[in-house]
Amino acid sequence: MKLSALKSSSISPQYKCRSIPQFRTHETFACKRFPRSSFLSPATTTKKLRNGLGDNLRHKGTAWRRIDLQGRPVAFEFYEHDAGPPQRNDQLVKVDDGSVSVILMSHSSKKRAGSKIPNQYLQLRGQPMARWSFATLLAMREVGEVIVVCDLDWRHVFEEGFENTSQNGNLPFLGKRVKFVEAGQDRQSSLIAGFREVSEEIALVAIHEVERPLVTQDECSRCFLDGISFGASVLGVPVKPTIKQVKNYGFVVRTLERSALMEVQSPQAISPTTLREVLDIIVRHNISGTDEMSIVEALGKPVKVSQGEYTNLEVTSRDELAIAEQILEERARPEVYA
Incomplete structure (x- = not known):
């Protein structure tokens, strides 16, 4: 089975936003360009899924919006364009020995x-x-x-x-x-x-x-x-x-x-x-x-x-x-x- 043929109805929502201080992340359901009413419907989600899995999970606006593969909204991360993508604070993040x-x-x-x-x-x-x-x-x-x-x-x-x-x-x-x-x-x-x-x-x-x-x-x-x-x-x-x-x-x-x-x-x-x-x-x-x-x-x-x-x-x-x-x-x- 090819990835593009994966059906939207078979994957349960398990994806939650991580609230890490060094990331520019916010757990919310609204932002200025994507109001609450703009979440994709299940039918739209399925269509986008068939055209290319993942297209329904990322948008070109000011937000990264998370929905599950049945079209239901879940917590998501977003950032303003002028703020840039999530940043790492190298003083807080390190790879432990043997990890x-x-x-x-x-x-x-x-x-x-x-x-x-x-x-x-x-x-x-x-x-x-x-x-x-x-x-x-x-x-x-x-x-x-x-x-x-x-x-x-x-x-x-x-x-x-x-x-x-x-x-x-x-x-x-x-x-x-x-x-x-x-x-x-x-x-x-x-x-x-x-x-x-x-x-x-x-x-x-x-x-x-x-x-x-x-x-x-x-x-x-x-x-x-x-x-x-x-x-x-x-x-x-x-x-x-x-x-x-x-x-x-x-x-x-x-x-x-x-x-x-x-x-x-x-x-x-x-x-x-x-x-x-x-x-x-x-x-x-x-x-x-x-x-x-x-x-x-x-x-x-x-x-x-x-x-x-x-x-x-x-x-x-x-x-x-x-x-x-x-x-x-x-x-x-x-x-x-x-």
Whole structure:
């Protein structure tokens, strides 16, 4: 089932406004542009839902108005245009040590022609590609556990890297929990299997694809901080190419404004409560092939795009593997970044 086909009558209203002092939020049902009488009817909600899930949850006026998917009003957050979006007070928000659980997605079984090794386990500068991001995330103070979702025949790739680093006395690795979960048939089932292993005391869940081996700790820290602050975040970079929308045998409809477009990456960080809600929707409605953050958006919850780097590329081809080799070689030479 596709996300756009999700029916409005099957999701109960569970979305309440969070009154956090450092946010510009107000729990109310009225504002100057949207009086109480302007809430959408169930019929209008259903129509908008079919045209694009989430269109009924966000408006271009002075308010973010929340309604449930049956058209009934619930508490909402709003801000004036001149005031800007909700702001984070960095003095009040921080990510505690060990409060993040990382679900490391290594579920893909795709192989190059003639190869017996899945792409994510090919050698990248002397070690399997999947081990690079594993080591980066495991060494972060914010990360308390890493849940590796993979074909268990390949768990030795991660175990060897973990044991070798721990035996060498690398303190950031000591005391970290590493769990292994058998991958499912697709991304959604694999993610659900990984989420079942998340510890109860965790404050934030980060989902990362091992096909992005070059992610840095600075990028992850920004994503984690935004995830704690706003409930959901994802790394992203501004789109560079010109993007055109086409239909009817490839004819151009319009050219999209690049300044409003972001190319999203991983990790993506999300609160355990919201992720549980998203996965419940995926299971109940048999949704496949949809990014989890798209469902978060459809629920009317904010998703913050954290500043990423263009070097955090997804390695899926021989050419991209060569580029990743070059980036790692440059990082190993301090004079390049002096």
